Amino acid sequence: MIRAVFAAFVAVAAALPAKAAVDIQEVTSPGGITAWLVEEPSIPFAAIEIRFQGGASLDVPDERGAVNLMMALLEEGAADLDAQDFAAARERLAASYDFETYDDSVSVSARFLTENRAEAVELLRKALVEPRFDQDAVERVRAQVLSGLRSDATDPNTIASRTFDAMAFGDHPYGSSRDGTIETVTALTRDDIVEAHGRAIARDRIYVGAVGDITPEDLGTLLDDLLGGLPAEGAPLPPEADYQLEGGVTVVPFDTPQSVALFGHEGIPRDDPDFFAAYIANEIFGGSGLQSRLMEEVREKRGLTYGIGTYLVPMDLAELVMGQVASANDRMSATIDVVTAEWRRIAEEGVTQEELDEAKTYLTGAYPLRFDGNGPIARILVGMQMDGLPIDYIATRNDKVMAVTLGDIARVIERIYRPEDLHFVVVGQPAGVEATN
Amino acid sequence: MTRYIAVIALTFMAALPLRAAEVATFTLDNGMDVVVLEDHRAPVVVHMVWYRVGAADEPPGKSGISHFLEHLMFKGTEALGPGEFSDVVAANGGTDNAFTSFDYTAYFQRVAADRLDLMMEMEADRMVNLRLTEEDVLTERDVILEERNQRTENEPGALFGEMRNAAQYKNHPYGIPIIGWRHEMEQLSQDDAEAFYADHYAPNNAILIVAGDVEPDEVRALAERYYGVIPANPDIEPRMRPQEPPQLAERRITYEDPRVAQPYVVRTYLAPERDPGDQREAAALQLLAEILGGSGQTSVLPRKLQFETQSAVYASAFYSGTSLDDTTFGVVIVPSQGVELAAAEAALDQAVAEFLEEGVDAQQLERIKTQIRASLIYEQDNIQSLARTYGMALTSGLTVEDVQAWPDILKSITEEEILAAARRVFDRKTAVTGWLTGPGTEEVMQ
Numbered sequence: 102m103i104r105a106v107f108a109a110f111v112a113v114a115a116a117l118p119a120k121a122a123v124d125i126q127e128v129t130s131p132g133g134i135t136a137w138l139v140e141e142p143s144i145p146f147a148a149i150e151i152r153f154q155g156g157a158s159l160d161v162p163d164e165r166g167a168v169n170l171m172m173a174l175l176e177e178g179a180a181d182l183d184a185q186d187f188a189a190a191r192e193r194l195a196a197s198y199d200f201e202t203y204d205d206s207v208s209v210s211a212r213f214l215t216e217n218r219a220e221a222v223e224l225l226r227k228a229l230v231e232p233r234f235d236q237d238a239v240e241r242v243r244a245q246v247l248s249g250l251r252s253d254a255t256d257p258n259t260i261a262s263r264t265f266d267a268m269a270f271g272d273h274p275y276g277s278s279r280d281g282t283i284e285t286v287t288a289l290t291r292d293d294i295v296e297a298h299g300r301a302i303a304r305d306r307i308y309v310g311a312v313g314d315i316t317p318e319d320l321g322t323l324l325d326d327l328l329g330g331l332p333a334e335g336a337p338l339p340p341e342a343d344y345q346l347e348g349g350v351t352v353v354p355f356d357t358p359q360s361v362a363l364f365g366h367e368g369i370p371r372d373d374p375d376f377f378a379a380y381i382a383n384e385i386f387g388g389s390g391l392q393s394r395l396m397e398e399v400r401e402k403r404g405l406t407y408g409i410g411t412y413l414v415p416m417d418l419a420e421l422v423m424g425q426v427a428s429a430n431d432r433m434s435a436t437i438d439v440v441t442a443e444w445r446r447i448a449e450e451g452v453t454q455e456e457l458d459e460a461k462t463y464l465t466g467a468y469p470l471r472f473d474g475n476g477p478i479a480r481i482l483v484g485m486q487m488d489g490l491p492i493d494y495i496a497t498r499n500d501k502v503m504a505v506t507l508g509d510i511a512r513v514i515e516r517i518y519r520p521e522d523l524h525f526v527v528v529g530q531p532a533g534v535e536a537t538n
Numbered sequence: 539m540t541r542y543i544a545v546i547a548l549t550f551m552a553a554l555p556l557r558a559a560e561v562a563t564f565t566l567d568n569g570m571d572v573v574v575l576e577d578h579r580a581p582v583v584v585h586m587v588w589y590r591v592g593a594a595d596e597p598p599g600k601s602g603i604s605h606f607l608e609h610l611m612f613k614g615t616e617a618l619g620p621g622e623f624s625d626v627v628a629a630n631g632g633t634d635n636a637f638t639s640f641d642y643t644a645y646f647q648r649v650a651a652d653r654l655d656l657m658m659e660m661e662a663d664r665m666v667n668l669r670l671t672e673e674d675v676l677t678e679r680d681v682i683l684e685e686r687n688q689r690t691e692n693e694p695g696a697l698f699g700e701m702r703n704a705a706q707y708k709n710h711p712y713g714i715p716i717i718g719w720r721h722e723m724e725q726l727s728q729d730d731a732e733a734f735y736a737d738h739y740a741p742n743n744a745i746l747i748v749a750g751d752v753e754p755d756e757v758r759a760l761a762e763r764y765y766g767v768i769p770a771n772p773d774i775e776p777r778m779r780p781q782e783p784p785q786l787a788e789r790r791i792t793y794e795d796p797r798v799a800q801p802y803v804v805r806t807y808l809a810p811e812r813d814p815g816d817q818r819e820a821a822a823l824q825l826l827a828e829i830l831g832g833s834g835q836t837s838v839l840p841r842k843l844q845f846e847t848q849s850a851v852y853a854s855a856f857y858s859g860t861s862l863d864d865t866t867f868g869v870v871i872v873p874s875q876g877v878e879l880a881a882a883e884a885a886l887d888q889a890v891a892e893f894l895e896e897g898v899d900a901q902q903l904e905r906i907k908t909q910i911r912a913s914l915i916y917e918q919d920n921i922q923s924l925a926r927t928y929g930m931a932l933t934s935g936l937t938v939e940d941v942q943a944w945p946d947i948l949k950s951i952t953e954e955e956i957l958a959a960a961r962r963v964f965d966r967k968t969a970v971t972g973w974l975t976g977p978g979t980e981e982v983m984q
Binding site: 473 | 579580582620621625628629630631649650676677678679680681682683684685688692796797798800833834835836841845874901909913915916
């Protein structure tokens with residue numbers, strides 16, 4: 102009956118203190134939808150993570166925020182159920198469905214008990230395939246989005262990220278908030294929402310991870326039941342985003358006691374051969390696991406902040422190296438000086454063998470700790486597929502970390518730490534910080 | 539759909555802390571309690587030490603000292619240099635952190651199960667061997683001031699919360715912020731930290747919780763070796779904080795801040811907490827919060843205020859019963875654009891009054907109880923969360939038996955008990971009503 106289901110068991114073997122005992126099977130449904138599955142029958146429920154590539158980047162320019170509003174409306178009425186009936190049905194099943202919008206994807210995170218799986222899947226199918234977008238629901242959720250946008254306009258962290266994005270990416274979707282603006286969200290019609298649904302949720306860019314008490318056969322059936330009714334193709338992806346920002350400092354005056362800063366420049370793609378080296382370099386410089394250089398210099402030695410971190414941001418259509426920090430208005434100037442000096446120091450001097458060894462020990466040891474629970478593992482499975490990683494990646498990942506040499510790091514540091522391109526966006530009233538534009 | 543009111547949702551989410559699982563418990567000879575939660579699905583362990591001391595146990599004028607000490611606990615001992623504790627955890631592929639609340643201070647590491655031994659050795663070491671330097675203390679004081687800037691001074695909603703709390707508790711230290719008042723934080727010294735440490739950090743004031751891929755016997759052997767050798771502090775006594783006098787006069791506050799773009803109203807009522815062997819009133823209040831605000835579509839306040847009328851973009855209720863002393867029950871309304879706070883507050887009052895008239899929707903209560911049963915399945919997937927639940931309960935005066943009985947008590951609560959608890963708790967004499975507004979609001983308090 103189910104012809105196309107096959108399993109590829111992957112043994113995990115890495116020289117680790119703890120092993121991620123994750124056996125991933127690839128399951129293809131009779132209808133041709135592929136998912137990665139980890140069977141974990143000891144607790145009678147399953148978590149399923151579904152992502153559709155594209156996300157808010159598929160918004161039509163004048164309808165910014167349509168995909169976000171559409172996703173927020175999926176749980177607000179579907180098929181024969183209005184918003185309250187739908188919620189009551191979900192509560193009766195003790196299932197949970199979470200719908201999220203990102204720049205490059207939209208996601209569905211579901212959790213349901215084995216005892217009522219068929220009903221829970223059918224209810225989720227209604228939300229995904231037959232959402233109603235009732236006018237009263239559109240108005241109610243639109244008002245919530247607008248309330249959030251008004252609050253964002255006086256939130257220093259949001260002001261900083263909106264400013265950086267706009268300067269970095271201009272008119273590309275990455276240059277504006279995926280939530281839209283007061284103007285665009287106010288103008289959205291029900292037809293715009295229906296159209297956004299067709300653009301963003303389709304079978305051609307779908308990724309699925311499932312973890313828990315479900316067999317490959319049952320998952321195959323579930324995939325077709327749940328997703329078979331979606332349109333075959335969504336909207337085409339937008340073009341790559343050109344990075345338009347030069348080095349310097351931008352100050353956005355805002356009356357608040359503590360200035361917040363975002364800083365960074367272009368980064369490195371996820372599929373670059375040197376991505377691992379860049380990942381390790383970032384861990385040493387500003388990562389969250391080890392005591393990073395920036396935490397040591399800015400917090401531990403000088404007490405200039407509660408927290409500072411940097412991260413690689415490899416998106417589908419652009420890539421960044423970014424960091425963030427917050428310091429009192431009269432201390433932000435000193436913080437920027439330290440960050441700039443450290444950015445220059447790592448660019449010029451690289452990292453030491455000792456730092457590299459410590460980072461490897463931490464990263465390889467901490468990796469298995471990520472696999473803690475059905476939902477988190479389902480998200481990892483989807484992320485691996487979207488990044489184009491092989492199904493045996495988990496077993497080989499720590500070997501890839503261990504293989505990185507000081508030479509690899511030196512090569513990649515020239516690309517991800519470019520002091521002349523480093524741009525700060527500071528929101529607050531930072532004393533003594535000179536804007537360059 | 540409530541994610542857009544993130545600040546509110548995070549603060550007031552009426553979570554259901556419903557836990558029951560197989561646990562092993564024992565007490566070391568020096569009085570240190572031990573709880574072991576087994577989960578053998580992955581070779582990972584969470585190691586936690588919870589101290590029965592928090593911000594509500596601070597000496598007058600020293601607000602923030604318990605949280606400051608938590609930071610300083612990473613600054614070294616005779617055996618380990620500043621920051622070395624976390625460096626060793628990281629070098630073993632682990633992660634570590636700590637947190638402080640009114641009733642507890644807790645330290646934890648997540649690490650491969652075969653490193654539990656080392657974690658215990660280091661945690662036991664800093665229970666009694668902390669060594670501070672003046673320079674480290676002063677630098678770290680700057681860090682906690684920046685933490686206060688980030689969490690509170692830059693967040694009008696957090697400043698509003700401090701003002702509401704201070705109005706709610708007239709005598710009990712729950713009215714003082716956990717992170718401390720800024721003017722007192724600026725004066726905290728090494729002596730203050732060391733005195734607080736000496737008074738409160740001891741095995742007979744601590745609870746060890748180990749969760750994950752471990753056997754109780756193995757934990758007992760390690761705990762006896764590392765923690766068992768530390769002498770008890772005979773001066774540790776049960777906590778007796780100043781209690782609230784009868785609250786006879788309602789309080790109302792308005793906090794105006796130019797950074798507020800979305801005004802809202804919060805009202806909290808003084809409410810009983812879960813007591814050992816006596817949890818029915820708290821369970822009824824927990825269910826009341828679920829009925830009023832637990833679902834963005836089907837619970838009473840969203841239904842009346844967001845669906846039947848469009849008074850609000852968000853309305854909810856919240857209650858956290860895990861607390862050593864009296865807690866609060868709260869309701870919140872975020873009005874729709876164009877709805878003034880006075881009208882919003884009136885609509886909220888009317889919705890609650892209607893609920894007391896109409897009673898509990900039996901189907902809604904049944905759905906909530908279904909979800910309580912399901913939570914006992916889902917919780918097995920998150921052992922760290924379960925460990926935290928035990929830690930919070932045991933530092934709030936509850937026992938393991940109380941934690942295990944809680945889901946059954948919740949399931950046994952009747953509609954009549956919920957309504958009776960509601961009538962008792964909704965007493966305006968114990969209430970603080972707070973308005974958060976932006977600049978230039980024409981509205982006046984009633």
